[in-house]
Amino acid sequence: MNICIIGTGYVGLVSGACYSDIGHNVTCIDINKEKIESLNKGIVPIFEPGLEELIKKNVKADRLKFSIEFEQGIQGANIVYLIVGTDPLSNGETDLTYLKEAAKSVAKYLTDYKLIAIKSTVPVGTCRKIKKLITKEAGHSNFDIASNPEFLREGSAISDTFNMERAVFGVETDRAEKLLRKLHEKFKTKVVVTNLESSEMIKYAANAFLATKISFINEIANVCEKVGADVTKVSEGIGLDHRISPFFLNAGIGYGGSCFPKDTSSLVKIAEEVGYDFKIVKDVERVNYEQRFKVIEKLKEAIGGKLKGKRIAVLGLAFKPNTDDMRGAPSIDIIYKLQQCEANIIAYDPIASENAKKIIPNLKTTNSILEAANGAHALIILTEWPEFQDIDLEVLEKIMDNNVIIDGRNVFSISMMKSLDFYYASIGRETIYPKGKKSSQ
Ligand code: UDX
Secondary structure (H helix, E strand, O other): OEEEEEOOOHHHHHHHHHHHHOOOEEEEEOOOHHHHHHHHOOOOOOOOOOHHHHHHHHHHOOOEEEEOOHHHHHOOOOEEEEOOOOOEOOOOOEOOHHHHHHHHHHHHOOOOOEEEEEOOOOOOOHHHHHHHHHHHHHOOOOEEEEEOOOOOOOOOHHHHHHOOOEEEEEOOOHHHHHHHHHHHHHHOOEEEEEOHHHHHHHHHHHHHHHHHHHHHHHHHHHHHHHHOOOHHHHHHHHHOOOOOOOOOOOOOOOOOOOOHHHHHHHHHHHHHHOOOOOHHHHHHHHHHHHHOOHHHHHHHHHHOOOOOOOEEEEEOOOOOOOOOOOOOOHHHHHHHHHHHOOOEEEEEOOOOHHHHHHHOOOOOEOOOHHHHHOOOOEEEEOOOOHHHHOOOHHHHHHHOOOOEEEEOOOOOOHHHHHOOOOEEEOOOOOOEOOOOOOOOO
16 A cells, blocks of 8 residues: 655654555655655664664665655555644643644645545544544545554554554544555454544543553552552552553553653543543542652652752663653653752663753763762662663672662562662662661661
């Protein structure tokens, strides 16, 4: 099939690369000329494992093209995807400016029948609005509109696409459904076919539900600490029940990223607009916000209150491992708070430091874990990068000024930490004291 993708952001690029890899001819269009020029040279503007190779492979095979010419992409396409940014405005509403602009551009070149599919996350009712807009701009309705939301995760976006657990088609006609089925044939996935509104809602409900699981387990963790229970065992114990499932039950400093924070607040707003107070999701957001500061409380307790002038090593800045994305990262608020307390912060992240420095003024970073830990009064873990698990803790004991680790992601096992000589506080588990000491240092 011939596919045109409008928008070469994260989801647009990954979708374009994956659709071309299963044999479709894909043209990705963007209004950003520099970005298109870079992509044509094989430079990929985002970090996603495997994406650059996949793009290069399919460009070489002549199945994947990048262009700024809408006409070139749209003419001859069976499906035109709109995959542009829909960030929230300052009043919490979703900014549909880019989506509307993209829709108008498509309308301009809409000569023969096309399926226009929206993959951007949009408030319920948007597909129908875009349909009206395109009809008006094109002067005819020789097209179908569809909602086809995306569920991929950063860091595992390619395997999430190739092994998708389900595809959701919000459609109004059999023709639209058939086209989407044909496009997805090789993914061999389960398909949910529904109307436009339900499909739009599925995306919000999925993300809000996952966010709810995280806030729920974080609250369980907070209680575990007080009653002597271990949240990792509680997660294991409840997760084996297939009705609950073991995923998204890792307690920590809360969720971040470009989707959960945005989609939960959009869902609250969508409900508000129809006169419904979405209480659970509001609480999920509140719990998530408060959770990030637990590590500061634990740090203060560990080093006896005052953080002023204390050298604090921060390990991990990205909102999760395997990405350099800092959008919505809990580390931002945590570091602001540490800065307010006049702590002397030195941070390390394998790849997100440069992005972090653009957001957090005066952030000092280093290129190695040991450099960050050297002479530190305490070390805080904010992202569970796999390399942190391999840290030689005996070396750390020697180079730190004060052996305090506050682990916001439960990277180390309690049994291992008991064999060492650290003050070790994590989330929802017992605090380990240095040998011979039973109270705060
Ligand atoms: C999410 C959804 O998973 C994906 O389906 C949707 O398309 C986009 O939003 P993403 O933002 O890439 O994907 O990251 P995800 O892996 O879901 O993690 C989101 C946040 O939740 C991260 O900050 C992560 O650290 C946190 N998280 C996740 C937890 O705190 N505990 C968990 O058990 C799982």
